[in-house]
Amino acid sequence: MMIYDFKVKATNGEEVSLEKYKGKVVLVVNTATGCGFTPQYEGLEKLYENYKDKGLEILDFPCNQFFEQAPGSNDELSSFCKLKYGTTFETFAKIDVNGENAHDLYKYLKKEASQASEDEASEAFYDKLKGLGFTTSGDDIKWNFTKFLIDRNGKVVARFAPTVEPEKIAEAVEKLL
Numbered sequence: 001m002m003i004y005d006f007k008v009k010a011t012n013g014e015e016v017s018l019e020k021y022k023g024k025v026v027l028v029v030n031t032a033t034g035c036g037f038t039p040q041y042e043g044l045e046k047l048y049e050n051y052k053d054k055g056l057e058i059l060d061f062p063c064n065q066f067f068e069q070a071p072g073s074n075d076e077l078s079s080f081c082k083l084k085y086g087t088t089f090e091t092f093a094k095i096d097v098n099g100e101n102a103h104d105l106y107k108y109l110k111k112e113a114s115q116a117s118e119d120e121a122s123e124a125f126y127d128k129l130k131g132l133g134f135t136t137s138g139d140d141i142k143w144n145f146t147k148f149l150i151d152r153n154g155k156v157v158a159r160f161a162p163t164v165e166p167e168k169i170a171e172a173v174e175k176l177l
Helices: 040-054 074-085 104-112 122-131 166-176
Strands: 007-009 015-017 025-031 056-062 147-150 156-160
Touching: 025 040, 025 104, 025 166, 040 056, 040 074, 040 166, 056 074, 104 156, 147 166, 156 166
Parallel strands: 025 056
Antiparallel strands: 007 015, 025 147, 147 156
16 A cells, blocks of 8 residues: 555545645645644745656645634635735645544555654653643644655655644755656
8 A cells, every 4th residue: 555545535525535645745734724833834945946847746645633723614714825925836625634524645655754853942842742631642643733754666665743844854855867
């Protein structure tokens, strides 16, 4: 199984096969428009602008599972990203990444990369979440802006914690391009 085996919904509700990204380096990100990490959209767009001509695709999946930080319709979320952050990469329909309603794509991604590469801010952030009563377990996505890097063959090669800014993964992207 590979990411190409999955279908997702576009913001207009149409089904999209991820096979359309075959041969590309893909960064899959669960996002939210009302999150402390929302400014990472700037870094994601910069990463996309720098590497899209070399074969990078960024797939944005809004998720409202983390303190409901992605309110609104699919169109509203997509418009917000384009207007506020100038995003040009594709935003898909809102999905669940954890729990019984988790999208099959995310079940697969979590199985393939069960632990995230973290940075110096990760532990403090997770402690803060626990203090707010928010906990996850096992391979669950811990928060918005968790990033999965997939190589040109559809293999998941890395998972990055929400605190890892897009600029910090540029080197990993370059190696795959």
